[in-house]
Amino acid sequence: xxxGVEQGEPPIFDDAFRARLDKLFEWRRDVRRFKPDKVxxxxxxxxxxxxxxxxxxxxxxxxRFVSVETLAAREAIIANFHACNAAALKSYEGERAAxxxxxxxxxxxxxxxxxAVFCDHATEAGSGLGRKTMPEALxxxxxAAIHTFWLSARAKNLGVGWVSIIxxxxxxxxxxxxxxxxxxxxxxxxFPQEEHLDPELERHDWQAHLVENARLHRG
Amino acid sequence: xxxGVEQGEPPIFDDAFRARLDKLFEWRRDVRRFKPDKVxxxxxxxxxxxxxxxxxxxxxxxxRFVSVETLAAREAIIANFHACNAAALKSYEGERAAxxxxxxxxxxxxxxxxxAVFCDHATEAGSGLGRKTMPEALxxxxxAAIHTFWLSARAKNLGVGWVSIIxxxxxxxxxxxxxxxxxxxxxxxxFPQEEHLDPELERHDWQAHLVENARLHRG
Numbered sequence: 001x002x003x004g005v006e007q008g009e010p011p012i013f014d015d016a017f018r019a020r021l022d023k024l025f026e027w028r029r030d031v032r033r034f035k036p037d038k039v040x041x042x043x044x045x046x047x048x049x050x051x052x053x054x055x056x057x058x059x060x061x062x063x064r065f066v067s068v069e070t071l072a073a074r075e076a077i078i079a080n081f082h083a084c085n086a087a088a089l090k091s092y093e094g095e096r097a098a099x100x101x102x103x104x105x106x107x108x109x110x111x112x113x114x115x116a117v118f119c120d121h122a123t124e125a126g127s128g129l130g131r132k133t134m135p136e137a138l139x140x141x142x143x144a145a146i147h148t149f150w151l152s153a154r155a156k157n158l159g160v161g162w163v164s165i166i167x168x169x170x171x172x173x174x175x176x177x178x179x180x181x182x183x184x185x186x187x188x189x190x191f192p193q194e195e196h197l198d199p200e201l202e203r204h205d206w207q208a209h210l211v212e213n214a215r216l217h218r219g
Numbered sequence: 220x221x222x223g224v225e226q227g228e229p230p231i232f233d234d235a236f237r238a239r240l241d242k243l244f245e246w247r248r249d250v251r252r253f254k255p256d257k258v259x260x261x262x263x264x265x266x267x268x269x270x271x272x273x274x275x276x277x278x279x280x281x282x283r284f285v286s287v288e289t290l291a292a293r294e295a296i297i298a299n300f301h302a303c304n305a306a307a308l309k310s311y312e313g314e315r316a317a318x319x320x321x322x323x324x325x326x327x328x329x330x331x332x333x334x335a336v337f338c339d340h341a342t343e344a345g346s347g348l349g350r351k352t353m354p355e356a357l358x359x360x361x362x363a364a365i366h367t368f369w370l371s372a373r374a375k376n377l378g379v380g381w382v383s384i385i386x387x388x389x390x391x392x393x394x395x396x397x398x399x400x401x402x403x404x405x406x407x408x409x410f411p412q413e414e415h416l417d418p419e420l421e422r423h424d425w426q427a428h429l430v431e432n433a434r435l436h437r438g
């Protein structure tokens with residue numbers, strides 16, 4: 001060991017913790033229905049610090065979390081979503097279109113917190129390690145941070161919804177971020193109105209749960 | 220609520236669980252040094268089932284986990300890594316090159332379990348929902364499943380290492396997967412030789428931890 005990091009004893013994870021962790025994975029959910037209650041800024045800051053414990057390629061830590069707070073920016077983001085969602089609706093027909101139109105696909109108006117999460121493609125951290133054959137691993141590192149944020153948020157009774165029906169370049173323009181920042185996710189965050197075990201899209205008949213996708217293939 | 224899923228009571232997460240969860244994030248680590256001990260196949264199957272609780276765009280569940288078990292396939296993967304790693308080493312000079320050459324960047328020879336994780340771009344699950352403006356969200360869903368696998372594995376005392384220094388198309392050829400499957404990650408899995416709080420790349424002076432990346436920007 002070259003560096004003098006105080007290690008302490010490795011934690012012991014017992015059956016009780018593992019059972020609880022499984023509950024966290026089961027009840028995580030993508031939330032679109034939020035209470036109006038405010039969320040303390042310090043709570044979001046804590047969650048971003050926790051998210052930064054995520055794995056990253058070459059230890060590049062390329063995540064950039066932006067809290068979208070001005071009314072002008074939020075209105076532009078909501079307009080962006082509405083335009084993209086209207087275009088998406090046109091691509092469905094008949095019953096699917098009716099089903100799509102009835103889904104709640106964002107919680108942008110109600111969510112007290114909006115977070116835009118970017119990957120900084122200009123970062124020199126990590127010195128390019130692990131990024132030559134699979135450069136997309138840099139973006140994937142940010143997804144790991146987002147999922148860490150999400151799980152930690154749920155353990156603190158906060159709900160997170162990931163909105164991908166949005167024009168990412170338009171989000172970059174709205175927020176005026178550096179040109180090398182790529183949008184990975186736009187998140188709605190707040191206290192959920194209700195808790196569910198099943199995904200909203202299963203509950204509203206969009207997509208069944210696929211048990212066959214949970215199996216291990218062998219090669 | 221349209222469908223009759225038995226919900227049960229939402230779980231209550233307390234301070235003790237949250238403190239333990241933070242320990243899990245802190246001690247997760249990317250592992251490259253494995254004990255030779257075998258890992259029960261049922262344990263990997265359980266982890267894949269848990270991973271399948273991850274969020275996915277449009278509830279598309281596009282993850283495909285392949286356990287790489289034949290000697291021929293493993294040898295081809297190891298050769299793939301060595302070729303890519305030698306090419307990567309040539310891109311560094313002087314002290315960085317010496318440092319790079321001294322890093323342990325894979326545990327492919329020692330790890331009892333190899334998992335190739337793919338995204339099925341031909342899946343019709345989710346009916347394309349959420350994938351029009353940000354189609355990359357499909358790949359990101361697989362990353363969320365991988366990170367879920369990783370956290371659950373660590374809670375069961377298993378180590379995971381994500382190898383990105385590999386030619387992804389070559390992996391697809393070696394494993395002869397359907398043409399629409401895209402490699403997202405190649406994982407080494409096994410019981411770790413040692414536990415650390417700090418990342419291997421920090422311990423070996425490749426990359427410092429960047430506290431400034433753990434802060435919340437405002438826009």
